[in-house]
Each structure stands twice: as structure tokens, then as C-alpha cells.
Amino acid sequence: MRALTVQPGRAHTLAVEDVAEPSAGPGELRVAGLAIGVCGTDKEIAAGEYGWAPPGRDRLILGHESLGRVLTAPPDSEFGEGDLVVGVVRRPDPVPCGACAHGEFDMCRNGRYTERGIKEIDGYGSEIWCVETDYAIKLDDGLGDAGVLIEPTTVVAKAWEQVYRIGQRAWFEPRTALVTGAGPVGLLAALLGVQHGLEVHVLDRVTDGPKPEIVDALNATYHHTSVEKAVGKIQPDIVIEATGVGALVFDAMTVTGSYGIVALTGVSPKGRALTVDAGGLNREIVLENDAVVGSVNANLRHYRQAAAALTKADPKWLASLITRRVPLHDAANAFTPESDDVKVVVTLDGSH
Structure with missing residues (x-):
């Protein structure tokens, strides 16, 4: 499968490359990627200013603003095939600190948290990705591709x-x-x-x-x-x-x-x-x-608040925020700003 990758700490290493398809582990969803949003953090990582690859590797799959559809789900979960979902970005630190232990991992006190597509865990910028059911948020299907706005929300x-x-x-x-x-x-x-x-x-x-x-x-x-x-x-x-x-x-x-x-x-x-x-x-x-x-980052409560807010919003208004869609094979163009850009997304499913 194809994925958008970068070598953190080195500029001009952004590339679309073939990587192995992930297999869902116990308690995980297997998801067909639809889109990722591109924000300032992604651009800093692509410029070599920020980011950490997973341990033992030199490249990171980008993408923390996610959107996808479930391919397979554990039978005892609340998810099913075809569900529209996003994945949470941050994971609590392994100690854990007091905040992480209470589900407030957005307020981690020791900095040992990890983040999808940013810090030590691959992101959602691939044609197929997996996510733990505990860190997935089911969206109202009516949101469509505006669901990619959940993370900034x-x-x-x-x-x-x-x-x-x-x-x-x-x-x-x-x-x-x-x-x-x-x-x-x-x-x-x-x-x-x-x-x-x-x-x-x-x-x-x-x-x-x-x-x-x-x-x-x-x-x-x-x-x-x-x-x-x-x-x-x-x-x-x-x-x-x-x-x-x-x-x-x-x-x-x-x-x-x-x-x-x-x-x-x-x-x-x-x-x-x-x-x-x-x-x-x-x-x-x-x-x-x-x-x-x-205020920075978010925990599960904020993801649910964001999903509720976007579900209540005017769909046409939400659609107006996505001003440019770039296919995965041309993803580098999403990192070059244009004058009328508001939110630029990279599509992962072949759509434009």
C-alpha cells in the first residue's frame, strides 16, 4: 500500500512510498483511509523542524488529522464495517503520570506521551491503517469528508x-x-x-x-x-x-x-x-x-465534543472550509500554500 512518509529531522524527505499493509491486532479496527488534513505541524515535520520516527526506524508515516471507513472490527466492539471513523492522536505515557492515569493525556505531566503521525507512532496517512477501538471515534455518516475536520475541532x-x-x-x-x-x-x-x-x-x-x-x-x-x-x-x-x-x-x-x-x-x-x-x-x-x-491537544472527551459540534453544524458551511483536495500521489503539493487555502486535505482513496 502507499503511505505519505518523512524522515523527521531532515528537510526535503517527504515522499509517497510503498509500505507493508498493517494487520489489526486484538481490539483494533482495520480502516480504509479516506483523507488526512494538512496543518502547520505537518509542515514543520516535513521541513525537518519537528517530529520523531518510531523506535528503530528513520521514517514516520505522517497524518494526525484522520478520516477513514472501517474494514474490519472486533465482534464485541461498538464498531462495524463501513463506519466512518477518526483516530485519536495522542496516547498516554507508559508510566503513567497522574493526568494520563485519569484519561487527561492531553495534559501529560512528564512528556512521555506518544502521538500518531508526530511522535514515535505512525500516523494515518496511508491507504490502510489500524487503530485501537479505545482510541477511535465513530462519526455520523452524514458528515462525509468534513469528518477530517474533527481533530482541529x-x-x-x-x-x-x-x-x-x-x-x-x-x-x-x-x-x-x-x-x-x-x-x-x-x-x-x-x-x-x-x-x-x-x-x-x-x-x-x-x-x-x-x-x-x-x-x-x-x-x-x-x-x-x-x-x-x-x-x-x-x-x-x-x-x-x-x-x-x-x-x-x-x-x-x-x-x-x-x-x-x-x-x-x-x-x-x-x-x-x-x-x-x-x-x-x-x-x-x-x-x-x-x-x-x-491550550493544546485533546483527550477523548474533546473528540466527542468535536463530533457533536460538527454534527450540529451546517454541512455546506463545513464543506466551505475544505478549499483544496490533493490526491495522495501528488501529496507534496498540499504542503505548498496557495493564496485561497483554508483547509487542505490529502485524499487517500483515489478521489479528488
């Missing part, structure tokens, strides 16, 4: 969960939210904000292409100015930061209303210095009872 499902948990330290009835960044994570964050019944504003730098229309179709408001101009007098109760752009991160911390909560989901590059009024920022956070929280 888990990231924001967790972020929203964290926001509301923090908000519950006192009376909390948020009305407005600002999302910085209109990439897939930002747009999905906006979707969940609308589903929470909030007035949602989305900030991005582009002025044309599909993003403004996608935001408008959510009945949210699109902005392409500075953070200060975008929020005006709104003073959002919640900010979901989805860019990792250093200046935006700090701007986001200063524009919330009193008792505002900022969830950081974008990963910033190292080595870029900014001049920040740390004293003023600290004063504002303290005197306004503000909170800033970082």
Missing part, C-alpha cells in the same frame, strides 16, 4: 471547555467573543462560539478570498484591521487566539472586558523579540481579574 473544543471552567470561578455569562485568525482552527473556534450563543468577531489580515464569506455565513463579524479597531467598544468577554503571532497574542490580552479570559491555541515561533510593557500588562490582568490560558 478538538483543539478548540478543549479551549472553549477551559474557558468555561475558568469562568466558573465566579458568575460568568459571556456575551461576546473575539477570535484572532481565520485559519481552520480560528474558523472552527468561531463556529463553537456561535453554537455557545455568543456574538462572535473574527480578525484576520486578508481582505478577500473565502475567509470573509465563511465568517459571514456563520452570522459572525469579520475584521481585517488592528485588534484595537476590531473590538472597538466591544471589550470581548472571551478571546480565542489562533495565530501564534506574538504581537497579536499580547494585544489580545489587553482588549478584553473586566474578568476577560484569553485562550491561546496558536504556537508562536521562538527567537522573535517584542517590546512589551510587562508591568502594564500585569497590572491590567490583576486589576481586571483577567485570565490567560494556553
Whole structure:
């Protein structure tokens, strides 16, 4: 079978190659791969900046944003042939730490977790893949290929969960939210904000292409100015930061209303210095009872939340997020951005 592989730590090693078909072990599904999403993490791995191959090997099968159909399933499982499924990315560490032992492996305390397609376990970027039933999520068949959006949705499902948990330290009835960044994570964050019944504003730098229309179709408001101009007098109760752009991160911390909560989901590059009024920022956070929280990865609860959110969403809106489909044999093109890209996927089943 064919798979999309890379040699972690070495740039220009991305390749589609023939690998052995996997056999399902006890308690595992055997799945026909339909698609994988391509995100910034995949591009960093392909650039040699990140990633770990499985022990004893020098190549890793990419793909952590998965979608597939079950070929075979254990007879005593909840899965059956033809089910639409995604595989969970992270696995708990073997010790395990306290968080992993309680199913909160997204909050692993010792860093010994592993991740499909990222860290020491092959990903889902192959024509056939296997996954433990305990780490598979069955989807509503009506989602179709939009099911490949589940993994990025888990990231924001967790972020929203964290926001509301923090908000519950006192009376909390948020009305407005600002999302910085209109990439897939930002747009999905906006979707969940609308589903929470909030007035949602989305900030991005582009002025044309599909993003403004996608935001408008959510009945949210699109902005392409500075953070200060975008929020005006709104003073959002919640900010979901989805860019990792250093200046935006700090701007986001200063524009919330009193008792505002900022969830950081974008990963910033190292080595870029900014001049920040740390004293003023600290004063504002303290005197306004503000909170800033970082959020990454997801556990099984967040996958279920993501599946429920996408099932409730407008199918046409979800379809609009997938702006480019690239067949597996041409997968390298999915790693070269185009101007109108939102979410790019690699199809594994011969479809385009």
C-alpha cells in the first residue's frame, strides 16, 4: 500500500512510498483511509523542524488529522464495517503520570506521551491503517469528508471547555467573543462560539478570498484591521487566539472586558523579540481579574465534543472550509500554500 512518509529531522524527505499493509491486532479496527488534513505541524515535520520516527526506524508515516471507513472490527466492539471513523492522536505515557492515569493525556505531566503521525507512532496517512477501538471515534455518516475536520475541532473544543471552567470561578455569562485568525482552527473556534450563543468577531489580515464569506455565513463579524479597531467598544468577554503571532497574542490580552479570559491555541515561533510593557500588562490582568490560558491537544472527551459540534453544524458551511483536495500521489503539493487555502486535505482513496 502507499503511505505519505518523512524522515523527521531532515528537510526535503517527504515522499509517497510503498509500505507493508498493517494487520489489526486484538481490539483494533482495520480502516480504509479516506483523507488526512494538512496543518502547520505537518509542515514543520516535513521541513525537518519537528517530529520523531518510531523506535528503530528513520521514517514516520505522517497524518494526525484522520478520516477513514472501517474494514474490519472486533465482534464485541461498538464498531462495524463501513463506519466512518477518526483516530485519536495522542496516547498516554507508559508510566503513567497522574493526568494520563485519569484519561487527561492531553495534559501529560512528564512528556512521555506518544502521538500518531508526530511522535514515535505512525500516523494515518496511508491507504490502510489500524487503530485501537479505545482510541477511535465513530462519526455520523452524514458528515462525509468534513469528518477530517474533527481533530482541529478538538483543539478548540478543549479551549472553549477551559474557558468555561475558568469562568466558573465566579458568575460568568459571556456575551461576546473575539477570535484572532481565520485559519481552520480560528474558523472552527468561531463556529463553537456561535453554537455557545455568543456574538462572535473574527480578525484576520486578508481582505478577500473565502475567509470573509465563511465568517459571514456563520452570522459572525469579520475584521481585517488592528485588534484595537476590531473590538472597538466591544471589550470581548472571551478571546480565542489562533495565530501564534506574538504581537497579536499580547494585544489580545489587553482588549478584553473586566474578568476577560484569553485562550491561546496558536504556537508562536521562538527567537522573535517584542517590546512589551510587562508591568502594564500585569497590572491590567490583576486589576481586571483577567485570565490567560494556553491550550493544546485533546483527550477523548474533546473528540466527542468535536463530533457533536460538527454534527450540529451546517454541512455546506463545513464543506466551505475544505478549499483544496490533493490526491495522495501528488501529496507534496498540499504542503505548498496557495493564496485561497483554508483547509487542505490529502485524499487517500483515489478521489479528488
